[in-house]
Amino acid sequence: MEADDLDFDIDAAPDHDEGARSAPHLHVVPDTEIDLVKAERAVADLLDALGVDRTADGLASTPRRVARAYAELLTPRPFRATTFDNDEGYDELVVARAIPFTSLCEHHLLPFTGVAHVGYLPDARLLGLSKLARVVDHFSRRLQVQERLTAQVANFIATTLQPKGVGVVLEAEHLCMSLRGVRSSGTRTVTSALKGLVRDDPRTRAEFLSLAGAQP
Numbered sequence: 001m002e003a004d005d006l007d008f009d010i011d012a013a014p015d016h017d018e019g020a021r022s023a024p025h026l027h028v029v030p031d032t033e034i035d036l037v038k039a040e041r042a043v044a045d046l047l048d049a050l051g052v053d054r055t056a057d058g059l060a061s062t063p064r065r066v067a068r069a070y071a072e073l074l075t076p077r078p079f080r081a082t083t084f085d086n087d088e089g090y091d092e093l094v095v096a097r098a099i100p101f102t103s104l105c106e107h108h109l110l111p112f113t114g115v116a117h118v119g120y121l122p123d124a125r126l127l128g129l130s131k132l133a134r135v136v137d138h139f140s141r142r143l144q145v146q147e148r149l150t151a152q153v154a155n156f157i158a159t160t161l162q163p164k165g166v167g168v169v170l171e172a173e174h175l176c177m178s179l180r181g182v183r184s185s186g187t188r189t190v191t192s193a194l195k196g197l198v199r200d201d202p203r204t205r206a207e208f209l210s211l212a213g214a215q216p
Contacts (some may be wrong), residue, residue: 034075037068073104073111076141081160082128093204095119095167095211098133105176106143114172114188120157121165121204123195127157128148146172146191154193165196167208 043063047054054060099116116136120127139152154168169192178185197204 021186022182034071036064036067040064041072048198069187070104073102074142075136077134079131079134079138079167081131081135081156083125084128084162085127086124090122090126091164092127093119093167093198093208093211094126095208096129097212099133099136101136101140101142101170101172101174102141102145103142103149104146104172108176109143110175110179111175112146112172112174112189113142114170116153116171117167117171118153118157119162119167119208119211120161121175123162123164125161125163127161132157140203146174146189148172150191150193158195163196163206165201165204166194167198167205167212168193169209169212196197 023030037090040063043066044054047059047063051061056063059117095114095117096119099118101116102111102113102115104110105112116133118136135153135156139156150168150170153170154166157163157168158166169190171188171190173186173188173202177187194205194208
């Protein structure tokens, strides 16, 4: 069987929100296109409400720039998660470390940025290596909390590949913590989602956490 015969269309997949609270409008790609004109007006209204002089030098195009920036951050890039037969019977962990990502906190609309360590223990299928990074990017491009993002990446890989185990660790700095409130600059939040043998087998769990740079 050719690899393309089992390509997995991420936009046709389930929401992968197992364990998350029910709020579908925050979890799935919107059915309608982003209205940039309406978004630009809303940004202009916000600046006016905050007492910002939009006639000042450099601010005339700010509403348009902000609308386009948020549209980019909230628009997942479509892709197909190409899988391959595990013809060689590879049975060790596959781990991609330090995948950079940026997402938007759903509480304050401020970014959180960090790295993801994603791995799986193969069974019958292998996933194209670049697709591990694309999965992280896809679920990052929406209003998020880090815990849900971690679970969505793990759930997607588990659903797509049916591997023997999955491990996902995310490390991120949240601007809603470093710029406001407690103003704890430099603090990094770490979340994990472990499934199958990566969760249940002590040796495999320890190996994945070691490869991900975490303590078992």
